[in-house]
Amino acid sequence: MSNPKVKFAIAIGILLGALAWLAVIGMQESKTYYITVAELKQMGESAREKRLRVGGRVVAGSIQREGRRVRFLLEQNDETVPVVYVGRDPVPDTFVDHAEALVEGRWGEDGVFHAQKLQAKCASKYEPAEGESPSASPGT
Amino acid sequence: MMDSLGSFAVLLAVTACAYAFIAGIVAHRTGHPVLRETARRAGVTIFPTLSVAIACLWGLFLANEFSIAYVANHSNRDLPLLYKLTALWAGQEGSLLFWSWILSGYMFVVLVRHREEGELRPLAGAILAGVQLFFLILNAFVVSPFRPLAEVAADGTMRPFAPPDGRGLNPLLQYPEMALHPPTLYLGYVGFSVPFAFALAALITRSPGERWIHVTRRWTMIAWGFLSLGILMGAHWAYAVLGWGGYWAWDPVENASFMPWLTGTAFLHSVMMQERRGMLKVWNVWLVFITFLLCVFGTFLTRSGVVSSVHAFAQSPIGHWFAGFLLVVFAVCLFFFTRRRDYLRSEHRLEAVLSREASFLFNNLVLLAACFAVLWGTLFPVISEAITGNKVSVGPPFFNRVNIPIFLFLLLLTGVGPLLAWRRTSWESLKRNFTAPTLIGVATGVLLFAFGVREPYALIAFMLAAFVTVTIVSEFWRGARVIRSQTGRTWGQALAQLVLRNTRRYGGYIVHFGIVVVFVGIAGAAFNKEREMEMPMGATLELGRYAVTVKDRAQGETPNYIYDRLTLEVRRGDKVLTMLMPERRLYKASEQPLTKVMIHSGWREDLYIYFAGVTETGVPIIHAYLNPLVRWLWIGGGIVILGTLIALYPGRQPMKVAVSERAATREREVAYAKGD
Ligand code: HEM
Numbered sequence: 001m002s003n004p005k006v007k008f009a010i011a012i013g014i015l016l017g018a019l020a021w022l023a024v025i026g027m028q029e030s031k032t033y034y035i036t037v038a039e040l041k042q043m044g045e046s047a048r049e050k051r052l053r054v055g056g057r058v059v060a061g062s063i064q065r066e067g068r069r070v071r072f073l074l075e076q077n078d079e080t081v082p083v084v085y086v087g088r089d090p091v092p093d094t095f096v097d098h099a100e101a102l103v104e105g106r107w108g109e110d111g112v113f114h115a116q117k118l119q120a121k122c123a124s125k126y127e128p129a130e131g132e133s134p135s136a137s138p139g140t
Numbered sequence: 141m142m143d144s145l146g147s148f149a150v151l152l153a154v155t156a157c158a159y160a161f162i163a164g165i166v167a168h169r170t171g172h173p174v175l176r177e178t179a180r181r182a183g184v185t186i187f188p189t190l191s192v193a194i195a196c197l198w199g200l201f202l203a204n205e206f207s208i209a210y211v212a213n214h215s216n217r218d219l220p221l222l223y224k225l226t227a228l229w230a231g232q233e234g235s236l237l238f239w240s241w242i243l244s245g246y247m248f249v250v251l252v253r254h255r256e257e258g259e260l261r262p263l264a265g266a267i268l269a270g271v272q273l274f275f276l277i278l279n280a281f282v283v284s285p286f287r288p289l290a291e292v293a294a295d296g297t298m299r300p301f302a303p304p305d306g307r308g309l310n311p312l313l314q315y316p317e318m319a320l321h322p323p324t325l326y327l328g329y330v331g332f333s334v335p336f337a338f339a340l341a342a343l344i345t346r347s348p349g350e351r352w353i354h355v356t357r358r359w360t361m362i363a364w365g366f367l368s369l370g371i372l373m374g375a376h377w378a379y380a381v382l383g384w385g386g387y388w389a390w391d392p393v394e395n396a397s398f399m400p401w402l403t404g405t406a407f408l409h410s411v412m413m414q415e416r417r418g419m420l421k422v423w424n425v426w427l428v429f430i431t432f433l434l435c436v437f438g439t440f441l442t443r444s445g446v447v448s449s450v451h452a453f454a455q456s457p458i459g460h461w462f463a464g465f466l467l468v469v470f471a472v473c474l475f476f477f478t479r480r481r482d483y484l485r486s487e488h489r490l491e492a493v494l495s496r497e498a499s500f501l502f503n504n505l506v507l508l509a510a511c512f513a514v515l516w517g518t519l520f521p522v523i524s525e526a527i528t529g530n531k532v533s534v535g536p537p538f539f540n541r542v543n544i545p546i547f548l549f550l551l552l553l554t555g556v557g558p559l560l561a562w563r564r565t566s567w568e569s570l571k572r573n574f575t576a577p578t579l580i581g582v583a584t585g586v587l588l589f590a591f592g593v594r595e596p597y598a599l600i601a602f603m604l605a606a607f608v609t610v611t612i613v614s615e616f617w618r619g620a621r622v623i624r625s626q627t628g629r630t631w632g633q634a635l636a637q638l639v640l641r642n643t644r645r646y647g648g649y650i651v652h653f654g655i656v657v658v659f660v661g662i663a664g665a666a667f668n669k670e671r672e673m674e675m676p677m678g679a680t681l682e683l684g685r686y687a688v689t690v691k692d693r694a695q696g697e698t699p700n701y702i703y704d705r706l707t708l709e710v711r712r713g714d715k716v717l718t719m720l721m722p723e724r725r726l727y728k729a730s731e732q733p734l735t736k737v738m739i740h741s742g743w744r745e746d747l748y749i750y751f752a753g754v755t756e757t758g759v760p761i762i763h764a765y766l767n768p769l770v771r772w773l774w775i776g777g778g779i780v781i782l783g784t785l786i787a788l789y790p791g792r793q794p795m796k797v798a799v800s801e802r803a804a805t806r807e808r809e810v811a812y813a814k815g816d
Contacts, residue, residue, distance in 0.1 A: 008498070012505060015549075019509055019542060023516075026541035027534050034521065034531035053533065065756060089384050090672070090752035090763050093724070093733035 032104055037076040040107060053104045054081065054113065058120070060097040074101060074113070083113040095120040143208055146196030147286040150237070153189045153244070154276045156182045157269050164266025168259075176262050180251050183265050186272065187248035190241045197234065197285055201227055207302035210234055210285040216306040216729035218699040222319060227309050229322045232458070233285035238323075239439065240275040242330045247272060250334060260352055263341035264334075271333050274465050283458060308729025311701070317377045325370030325397060329435040331363025332400060335407075336432035339425050343476050346483045356428065357411055358788065364404045365784035371397050372777040383737045383750045385670060385765035387773070390539040395518045396438030399511050403431040406507040409500050416562060417497065421484040422477075423504070429473045434511075436466055441518070494565045499557035506550050513542040548600055551659055554652050555608035558615070576614065581607030601663035605656045612649050612656075619646075639786060647787025654783055657776030664745075664769025672763040674755055675706075684766045686740075686747050687711045691719070693760065701725040701734075706751060706760055710740055722751040722762075746770045 032051040035043070040054060056076035063072045070085040083103055085091065095101060095118060103115035160183035167176035197210075201224045206212040214227040214234070229235040247268045250261065279285075291301040335356040342352035374397065379387035388394060407427040413420045440462035516523075517534050524532040559573045584606035585599055593599055620634040629637065639646040673681045680689045692707035705723045709716055723736040740747040748765040755761060 008501070011502075015502075015505065016509065019513070019546065022541045022545060023513060023538070026538035027520075029541070030535035030537040032533045032535060034533065088670075090750060090761070093735050096733075 037074065037079040037081050040081060040113070041079065043107075048107055048109070050106075051104065052107060052113075053102060055100070055102045056081075058095070058097055058099050058101050063095075063097065070095075070118075071112075074103065081113055082111070083115055085115045085118050087116045087118060089117070091118060092120050142196045142199045142203070142205070143286040143288065146193045146200070147280070147284060149189050149193040149196065150276065150280045150284070150286075153186050153193070153240075154273070154280050156185045156189065157273045157276050160186070161266055161269035161273050164262060164269055168263050168266060179269075180262065180265060183247055183251045183269055186276075187241075187244040190237075190244045193237065194228070194241050197228055197237065198225060200286075201225065204306070205302075206304070206306050207288050207300055208285075209287050209289045212289055212303055212306045214306070214309050216308040218729070219306075219309055220314075220700065222316070223309050223314050226313065226319045226322075229326075230309055230313050231285075233279075233283045233287075235322065235326075236275060236283055237279050237285050239326055239330060240272065240279050242323075242326050243268070243272050243275065243333060246331060246334050250337075259345050260338065260341050260347050260355075263345060264337040267337040267340050268333060271337070271469075274461075278458065278461060282461065305729060308727055308732075310730065311725065311727045311732050311734035312381055314700075314727075314734075315377060315381050317373055317380070321370060321373040321377055324366050324373060328363050328365075328367025328370045329397075329400070329438060331359065331366055332404065332428075332432045332435045334359040335363065335428050339428040340473065340476065343425055343480050343483065346480060353411055353415055353424075357408070357415075360404060360407060360411075360428075360431075361784060361788050364401070364408060365781060365788070367397065367401050367404065368777070368784065369781055371401060372774070372780075376774060379770070380737060380739065383735050385668070385748050385750070385763075385767065386665070387770070390514075390517065390536045392518050393442050395514050396434075396441040399514055400431045400434040400438060402507045402511040402514070403427055403434060406504045406511075407431060410504050413497060413500050419497065422481075425477065425484065426473075427504075429470075433466060433469060436462065436469070440466070494560060494570070496557065496560045496562045496565075499553055499560050503550070503553050503557060506546055506553070510543055510546045510550075513546070514539065517542075544597055547659070548597070548604060551601070551604045551608060551656070554655065555604065555611045558649065558652070559611055573611070573614075577607045577610035580610045595666040598663040598666035601659050605660050605663075608656050609653065612653050615649060616646070643789045644787050647783045647785070647789070650783030650786055651780050652783075654776045654779030654781075657772050657779055659776070661769050661771070661773025661776055664767065664772070667768045669766040670764065672752060672761060674759045675762045676759050681762060681764055683747070683764050684745070685712050686717075686766070688720075688747075688749065688762070688764060690760070690762075700729075701727045704751075704754075706762075708738075708749065708762075710747060720749055722749050724751050724754075741771055743771060744768065 030051070032053045034053045034055075037054060037056055040052065054074065054076075056074040059073035059075050059080060063070065065071075070091055072083055072085075073080045074083050085103070086105075099120040101121075102117075102119040103113060104117035105113060105115035108114045160179050163175050163179035163182065166172070167179055200208050200211050201215050202221075204211070204215070204217055206215075210231060210233050211227075214230045215224055219227070227234070229238045247265065250268065251265050289301050289303070290298045293299045338352050338356045338359065341347070342356075371394075374394065375387040378389070378394075407424065410420050410424055410427060414424050440459065517538050521531045521533045524530060555577060556574075561569065581603045585603040588599060588602055593602075616635060616638065619638040620631060623629065623634040623637050624631065627634070627637075669684060671681060671683050673679070675681060675690050677690050677693065680687050682688075687710075689709045689711070690706060691709050694703075694705045694707070696703060696705075703723050703725045705721055708720045708722065710718050710720055718740055720738040720740060722738040725734045725736060726732070727734060735751050738749045740749075745766055745768040748767055750763040750765070752761045752763040
C-alpha cells in the first residue's frame, strides 16, 4: 500500500486544478470592466473588445422606446453617452428620468453603447433626509 | 418621548454590556466568583433593555412620528400596519438595532442556561458581550435610529422638523415574506456568534474534553437552520417579487449569506471527526471563527456599499467600523490560536482514502473551495482595483461554471460518505452498499436520455439525485427492518423508533434528502423557456403547454398605490386552469413603481408572468417564463429544515463524547467497520 498521504495530495491536486481551470474560463467569459463615461470616450478603439459597465444618471426626457429597444442618454460628471438597451430582460420599473442606472455591454462601432444589462435605482429615495446631521443625534 | 426613552434604553444597554464585558474578563483572570456573577447579571439585562428600545421604535412607526428621520424615511401614513412593523429592519439604523437585539436574545439564553459549562460559559458570555458592545456602540453613537430630523432655520441654527408624511417604504419590501425573511436571516447570522464565543472560550481556557464541541454543535445547528431558512426565503422573495424569472443571481448580498452557510455546513461535518477521532481540531476552530467572521462580513457587505447590489437597501459610511471590527476579531483569534496550539494537537492520522474521514475531508475541501470561489467572485471588483487599478467584475457565468461542478461532486459525496466506515472501508462493504444505488442512478440517466433529456449537467444531477436517494432510503429501510424483526412493530412505528433512537444521524440524512430535492429543483433551470409579447385585449401568448389570453384590463387606485391590472386567462389544452392578475403599481408616498409578478405554480413547472411594460401606443407587454421543477426547490428546503429540527431534538442515545469515552468509541468504530 502506498502512503495514503500521497494519494490524498494527488486527489486534492486534481480537484483544485480542475476548479482553477473552470474559474479561469468563467472569469474570461464574464469579466466586465467598470469605467466612467469620460474614460469610455477616451478609450476609443480599445474599448470595443471588452465587456464594460458604466454607471450614471439617466438624462431627463432622453428615454425613447422603440418596440423592445430603449434608447437614452447616460450622464456622469457632465459627460454623456448614448445608450441603446438591447437586452433580453424587461426594463426595470425603477428605470425613469433621473434614475441612477448601471449598464453593461459593449461600445459599438456606431458610437452608441449597446447594453445587454440594465439596472436602475430611483435616486431620490436613497438620499438622506435634508437637514439631517450627526449633531442632531440624541445619543451624543 | 418614545425616541428619548428608546435612545436612553440603548445607552443603558451599552453601559450594562461594557460592564459585562470588562467584569467578565477580569473575573476570568482573577477567578472572583462575585464579580463573575455580576457580569452574568449585567449581560442578562441587555435583552430586556433592548426590547424596550425596539418597542419604542415600533411605537414611533405606529404613531407616524415623522420627526424621527428613520421613521420619515421608511414609512408613511397609509402604509399597511404589517409593513409599519417590518419597516423596523428596512434600513440600516433599524436593522443594526435589530441585529443587536437578536444577539442580546441569544446572550440571554446562553447566560440563563448552560450553567453546567464550568469556566466556559462565563468566558463565552464575556466574548459575546464584546461582540455586542461593538454593535451597541454603533446603535448608540454612529447610526442611531432615534435621530430626529432637523432643518437649518433662517438664522442658521438647527431646529427640529417634522414633514407631514413620510417617504414610504420601498415597494419591493412591501411583500408578506419580508416580515419573516430578514429576521430569520439575522437569527442565522447572529446565531453564529454563540458557537464562535464557545469555541474561542474553549481555546482560551484549554477546555478539557470535548464538552464545548457538544454545546457548539447544538448552537451551530440552530444558527445554520435559521440561515438555511433565511437564504431560502430570500431566494423565494427574489423569485416572487423581482420579476426576472429567477431566484438566485449571484448578487453580492446573496453571496454574503451563502458563504457562512458553506463554512457552517463544513463545520457541522468536520466536527464529527473531532468527536469521533480527535482529528482536525485546528481546522474546526478556524471554521467556527471564519464562519462568524463571514457573518459579520456579510452584514458589512450589505451595509457598506463596497460592492453594489440589488438587495442592499441601505448604504452608508459605516464600512470602516466593520473593517476595524473584523480586523480586531481576526487578530484576537490569531493571538489565542498561536498561544494555544498545543491544545489542538490531533490524536489520529488519516488511514485510507476510502474512509469516512477521507469523505469528510473532501466534503470540507469542496465546501471551502465553493466558499472561496464565491468570495473571490464577490470581491473581484475590489481585488482587481487594488492590484491593477481597473475595477473588473465577474458575473453569473463565473459562479455557475465553478460552483455547478463543485456541487455535483458534493452531491455524489453526500451519497457515498455516510456509507463509508470510519478508518477504512472494505471492498465487500462497498459492493454491498453501492450496487443498488449505482444501478438505479444509471438507469435513471438512461431513461431520461431516452426521453430526450440532453442537458449534461441536468442529467448528471438527476442521476446523482437518484443515487443519493436510494442510499438514504436503504439506510432507513435497513434500520427499520432490524427494529421490526426485533419488536414486531409496523413499518411506521419502526421508522419512528429508528429516527428517535438516533435523531442526529437520521435528521442528518433527512437534511441530505432535502438537499437532493433542492438540487432537482435547481436542475430544472436547465430547461427554462421564456417569451415576450405585446398583448392587446384578446391576444394569446403560447408557451410550452400553456396559452395565456388577455381578458380584461383595469386601472384604479388604493390609498397606498395606483395600479394598472390585467386579467389573464391561463389554459392548457381546452381546460382553463386559472385567472392571473399581474399588476403595475405606482406607490404614492415613495413615487416608486412596482410590478406584481403572478405565478401559476405546479409540480412539473411554474408559469411566471411579468407585466413588463406598456408600448408607446398603450399596449401591454407581457414577459412569460416557464420554469420547470421550481416548486421542488422550496419543498426540498422545507425538508432540510425538518431534518435540522429532528437532528436538534435530543435523541434517546445522546452523543456522549467525554474523553473517558474514547475507549467506548473505539469499540463502536470496530462495529462500524464490520458494517454496522
Ligand atoms: C450541501 C450538502 C450537505 C448538507 C447541507 C449537509 C447537512 C448535514 C446536516 C445538517 C447534518 C446533521 C449534523 C448534526 O446533526 O450535527 C449532516 C450529517 C451528516 N452528513 Fe451531511 N450535509 C451535506 C453534505 C454531506 C456530504 C458531502 C457528506 C459526505 C461526507 C455528508 C456526510 C454526513 C454524515 C456522515 C452525517 C452524519 C450522520 C451521522 O450522524 O451518522 N454530508 N449533514
